[in-house]
Amino acid sequence: MAASPVAIIAALVVIGLILGPVAALLGLGGDLPAPGPAEWLALRFTLLQAALSASLSVALAIPTARALARRRFAGRRLLITLLGAPFILPTIVAILGLLAVFGQNGALNAALAPLGWRLNIYGLHGVVLAHVFFNLPLATRMILQGWLAIPGERLRLAAGMDLSPAMVMRTLEVPMLARVVPGALAVIFVICLSSFAVALTLGGGPRATTLELAIYQALRFDFDVARAITVALMQLGLAMAAGAVSLAFARGAGFGAGLDRTVPRWDAASPWLRAQDAACIAAAALFLLAPLAMIAAKGAGTLAAQDPTLWRAAAHSLIVATVSTALTLAWALALANRAGEWVALAGIALSPLVLGMGLFLILRPFVSPLAVALPVTALANALAALPFAVRILRPEAQTVREDYARLAQALNLSPAVWLRRVLLPRLRRPLGFAAGLTAALSMGDLGVIALFADPDRATLPLYVYRLMGAYRMDEAAGAALFLLLLCLGLFWLLDRGGRTDADA
Amino acid sequence: MLTLEGLRYTDGAFMLRADLTVPAGRRVAVIGPSGAGKSTLLDLIAGFRTPDAGKVRIAGQDVTALPPGQRPVAMLFQDNNLFPHLTLAQNLALALRPRGGRPDAAERARIVAVLAQVGLKGMEARRPGSLSGGQQSRAALARLILQARPLILLDEPFAALGPALRAEMAGLMRQAVDAAGATALMVTHDMADARAFADDAILVAEGMAHPPVALEPLLKDPPPALRAYLGG
Numbered sequence: 001m002a003a004s005p006v007a008i009i010a011a012l013v014v015i016g017l018i019l020g021p022v023a024a025l026l027g028l029g030g031d032l033p034a035p036g037p038a039e040w041l042a043l044r045f046t047l048l049q050a051a052l053s054a055s056l057s058v059a060l061a062i063p064t065a066r067a068l069a070r071r072r073f074a075g076r077r078l079l080i081t082l083l084g085a086p087f088i089l090p091t092i093v094a095i096l097g098l099l100a101v102f103g104q105n106g107a108l109n110a111a112l113a114p115l116g117w118r119l120n121i122y123g124l125h126g127v128v129l130a131h132v133f134f135n136l137p138l139a140t141r142m143i144l145q146g147w148l149a150i151p152g153e154r155l156r157l158a159a160g161m162d163l164s165p166a167m168v169m170r171t172l173e174v175p176m177l178a179r180v181v182p183g184a185l186a187v188i189f190v191i192c193l194s195s196f197a198v199a200l201t202l203g204g205g206p207r208a209t210t211l212e213l214a215i216y217q218a219l220r221f222d223f224d225v226a227r228a229i230t231v232a233l234m235q236l237g238l239a240m241a242a243g244a245v246s247l248a249f250a251r252g253a254g255f256g257a258g259l260d261r262t263v264p265r266w267d268a269a270s271p272w273l274r275a276q277d278a279a280c281i282a283a284a285a286l287f288l289l290a291p292l293a294m295i296a297a298k299g300a301g302t303l304a305a306q307d308p309t310l311w312r313a314a315a316h317s318l319i320v321a322t323v324s325t326a327l328t329l330a331w332a333l334a335l336a337n338r339a340g341e342w343v344a345l346a347g348i349a350l351s352p353l354v355l356g357m358g359l360f361l362i363l364r365p366f367v368s369p370l371a372v373a374l375p376v377t378a379l380a381n382a383l384a385a386l387p388f389a390v391r392i393l394r395p396e397a398q399t400v401r402e403d404y405a406r407l408a409q410a411l412n413l414s415p416a417v418w419l420r421r422v423l424l425p426r427l428r429r430p431l432g433f434a435a436g437l438t439a440a441l442s443m444g445d446l447g448v449i450a451l452f453a454d455p456d457r458a459t460l461p462l463y464v465y466r467l468m469g470a471y472r473m474d475e476a477a478g479a480a481l482f483l484l485l486l487c488l489g490l491f492w493l494l495d496r497g498g499r500t501d502a503d504a
Numbered sequence: 505m506l507t508l509e510g511l512r513y514t515d516g517a518f519m520l521r522a523d524l525t526v527p528a529g530r531r532v533a534v535i536g537p538s539g540a541g542k543s544t545l546l547d548l549i550a551g552f553r554t555p556d557a558g559k560v561r562i563a564g565q566d567v568t569a570l571p572p573g574q575r576p577v578a579m580l581f582q583d584n585n586l587f588p589h590l591t592l593a594q595n596l597a598l599a600l601r602p603r604g605g606r607p608d609a610a611e612r613a614r615i616v617a618v619l620a621q622v623g624l625k626g627m628e629a630r631r632p633g634s635l636s637g638g639q640q641s642r643a644a645l646a647r648l649i650l651q652a653r654p655l656i657l658l659d660e661p662f663a664a665l666g667p668a669l670r671a672e673m674a675g676l677m678r679q680a681v682d683a684a685g686a687t688a689l690m691v692t693h694d695m696a697d698a699r700a701f702a703d704d705a706i707l708v709a710e711g712m713a714h715p716p717v718a719l720e721p722l723l724k725d726p727p728p729a730l731r732a733y734l735g736g
Contacts, residue, residue, distance in 0.1 A: 403584045404587065406584075407584055407585065407587070410550065410577075411573065411651075412572075412574060412602045413598065416604060417602060417604045421594075421598060426587075426589060
């Protein structure tokens with residue numbers, strides 16, 4: 001339709017928002033210090049934790065995905081749905097949950113105390129543990145997709161030839177894994193490279209600092225803008241290199257459509273394999289659900305007894321989520337075409353803290369960065385969610401155009417009428433889903449806000465983080481539960497809104 | 505009424521030429537082998553495709569450079585003639601007011617009357633998905649009648665219907681076109697449909713849209729290209 005000028009403007013705005021901060025980093029820095037030992041250490045740690053997180057997530061995902069692929073059991077569908085949940089789970093909530101299980105005073109240490117053992121979650125292994133918690137579900141879904149893509153005819157053929165489980169593995173499953181695993185490794189590696197909130201809470205110190213965290217520390221603690229820029233440029237270079245590598249493996253994990261079926265298997269009926277699969281599924285479910293259950297249990301008690309500042313933080317978060325959702329949807333509608341998808345994807349190359357650092361430099365001469373903390377957060381969150389929103393909207397928007405653009409032209413519909421009466425109503429479902437994802441992501445984000453915020457302008461995730469920092473863990477659990485409920489509630493409400501009455 | 509002057513259209517190896525005139529008020533079947541360019545011809549007249557050379561004139565006006573919605577043409581496609589999420593009344597209101605706005609009382613009365621005319625009395629609030637195939641065709645016909653354009657283009661509009669319904673719709677369509685005093689071109693593969701609707705025929709074959717001739721004699725004594733297509 002006649003939307004092309006709108007699409008071009010939208011694309012230019014997105015590109016400007018990506019290139020502007022990069023130009024600011026490159027141009028406004030003046031004389032930059034060369035990276036010192038601390039920065040090289042941060043680079044090393046960033047790469048090391050990302051490599052470990054990716055390999056562990058994938059290694060654990062393989063048996064889990066195989067068990068899910070070949071077993072039918074009550075709750076299987078629910079479990080697969082839950083595997084998608086970490087995507088909208090606020091990082092800070094998951095971290096509190098992991099602390100409740102694996103932390104100093106966590107459930108596991110309480111159980112191990114009589115044996116004289118003691119776990120310490122802080123440091124490299126804690127960071128990797130949290131990343132595995134977030135990415136094991138993603139890896140499981142990607143690999144499960146690979147398993148379900150093995151044609152049923154081949155499995156029938158294997159059964160007809162009476163191949164042993166080991167031979168089925170060698171002839172069918174290993175080749176499939178060789179195709180799927182590199183992509184899963186690359187995606188998770190890239191995600192973990194720009195880890196901030198996890199490193200902020202479970203890492204820290206010279207031995208466990210990611211580059212993202214180093215930007216924050218240089219700016220917030222050392223007030224050393226020049227060094228923050230140096231680190232931001234290192235992170236930018238790393239992200240671009242990693243982005244180029246991962247494009248080579250670019251195969252989307254999708255959003256889980258069609259993972260509902262099981263592949264009929266004749267080779268996996270032995271009691272030993274049954275027990276093995278049951279153990280895998282139980283262990284994965286326990287690992288993923290126990291931390292959330294702990295938050296729910298601990299938070300329920302303190303949910304009602306919160307400080308009034310919680311409500312202010314929650315209101316800030318709701319406003320930020322609303323603004324970024326509106327921005328993302330408007331952009332995504334304009335960019336819902338093939339070229340737009342590339343533009344939106346470019347935003348991923350910019351990690352939130354690098355974007356925040358760039359915007360900080362641009363805004364500093366005009367306003368106090370603290371005063372614009374919330375608008376900048378909303379903008380950064382909108383850009384971060386844009387690739388997902390475009391990916392959700394594009395296929396359906398294309399279908400609507402293919403089906404009805406001719407009719408609209410024949411009727412001489414104006415662009416406004418086409419948008420209001422045809423495109424928006426036809427896109428209700430994907431719009432609702434995209435809005436739900438964006439709102440939940442924005443609501444739970446703990447990134448740029450940490451860089452800018454003062455105590456008066458905290459969002460809810462930052463508020464939870466501050467309670468944690470003050471060792472008010474019970475209150476933190478209550479606030480985290482509230483945050484979790486808000487995120488899930490927003491997602492449910494918006495996604496649901498797109499589904500009701502979306503007939504024909 | 506409709507004049508195609510030295511029209512030439514190419515798309516890769518595909519090529520279509522047309523040099524013809526359709527007098528006002530004629531009902532013309534567009535027939536010929538698959539892939540010869542029948543739908544392409546309609547697209548050129550409606551403005552969905554742009555010719556490499558030549559002119560399209562409708563009622564004396566050169567419309568070659570006009571976009572589809574600004575030509576005095578109403579068109580029915582093979583499918584997607586109605587928006588599935590809108591009621592019949594909303595679909596028809598959109599045809600009357602493509603720039604938006606609510607239909608006034610007179611327009612609402614016309615919508616009700618036209619729906620009754622095509623046999624869909626009282627179905628204003630229904631959505632296309634809740635109608636049978638025949639009823640959907642009738643609703644699309646109601647849109648054509650409301651649009652009241654002097655030239656009507658039909659691109660295999662009954663392709664999804666069974667034989668009895670097709671004959672019925674061809675008859676309804678013929679009445680509607682005659683009542684409006686419009687000129688109409690209909691692409692069809694079915695000679696029964698062609699006979700039920702049209703008096704004349706444009707044969708599209710071997711890269712050429714031939715000037716209209718009387719339908720019956722053409723079918724009785726078909727030229728070789730048409731004979732091969734009709735099969736015996």
